Amino acid sequence: MFFKKKSHEIDLNNLPKHIGFIxxxxxRWAKKRGLPRSxxxxxxxxxxxxxxTEANNLGVKYATVxxxxxxxxxxxxxxxxxxxxxxxxxxxxxxxxxxxxxxxIRAIGSRKELSEEMQRQxxxxxxxxxxxxxxxxxxxLNYGGRDELVNAVRSICTEGKVPDDIxxxxxxxxxxxxxxxxxDLLIRTSGEQRLSNFMLxxxxxxxxxxxxxxxxxxxxxxxxRAILDYQNRGRRFGGI
Ligand code: IPE
Ligand code: IPE
Ligand code: MG
Numbered sequence: 001m002f003f004k005k006k007s008h009e010i011d012l013n014n015l016p017k018h019i020g021f022i023x024x025x026x027x028r029w030a031k032k033r034g035l036p037r038s039x040x041x042x043x044x045x046x047x048x049x050x051x052x053t054e055a056n057n058l059g060v061k062y063a064t065v066x067x068x069x070x071x072x073x074x075x076x077x078x079x080x081x082x083x084x085x086x087x088x089x090x091x092x093x094x095x096x097x098x099x100x101x102x103x104x105i106r107a108i109g110s111r112k113e114l115s116e117e118m119q120r121q122x123x124x125x126x127x128x129x130x131x132x133x134x135x136x137x138x139x140x141l142n143y144g145g146r147d148e149l150v151n152a153v154r155s156i157c158t159e160g161k162v163p164d165d166i167x168x169x170x171x172x173x174x175x176x177x178x179x180x181x182x183x184d185l186l187i188r189t190s191g192e193q194r195l196s197n198f199m200l201x202x203x204x205x206x207x208x209x210x211x212x213x214x215x216x217x218x219x220x221x222x223x224x225r226a227i228l229d230y231q232n233r234g235r236r237f238g239g240i
Pocket of ligand 2: 025196
């Protein structure tokens with residue numbers, strides 16, 4: 001039997017090309033400290049900056065971060081408003097912070113439900129960072145995996161394809177992440193072990209990595225641990 005030799009150092013030639021982050025546990029982080037949930041979201045946004053910087057420095061090419069799901073509108077209005085204002089600040093500040101680190105920022109998800117101000121800022125930040133050559137960071141904002149697939153199917157239909165001609169490539173071409181590699185490594189914090197409608201198509205062969213740590217406590221060292229575990233797994237993609 002073949003056992004992969006376990007390494008204790010990250011192999012920079014075998015990095016996951018695309019890492020997905022389900023950044024969960026901000027609310028519980030705040031609750032533990034007797035703080036309002038908003039404080040947890042603020043701490044989570046700080047955590048995100050550090051993690052993207054680290055992933056970029058390592059040489060990871062794509063990161064998708066789940067910031068707001070199509071289901072998160074169910075939360076109380078003041079929390080939704082706070083999350084939206086935090087995301088707005090994040091996009092505005094990214095021009096000074098992450099863009100200087102060469103990060104390309106994109107938003108994925110349905111935009112029409114977002115405020116016009118947010119929609120304009122997304123376009124602005126995307127334009128501002130599109131010539132950068134570092135990591136591509138997809139911010140999943142009003143994103144749902146089912147919504148993405150429904151939209152893809154609708155677009156394929158409007159192209160006038162007959163059913164027998166529809167291929168997996170056609171679906172891929174119509175995803176928000178068209179042209180990007182599939183997710184290799186999916187990280188979820190806070191102890192929950194579910195997808196919560198995140199990138200249903202793109203995670204088909206992703207390695208899943210879970211930690212009990214809450215997102216604001218997730219540190220670059222934890223990212224290293226996840227990547228190391230990833231590199232010590234045997235990916236078979238259905239083969240032997
Ligand atoms: C994740 O943290 C952030 C968003 C969903 C926007 P939560 O707000 O879900 O935190 P918990 O799960 O309630 O602790
Ligand atoms: C998933 O977290 C969405 C984001 C991290 C943005 P949730 O906290 O919304 O997921 P559930 O409700 O626990 O499945
Ligand atoms: Mg949660």
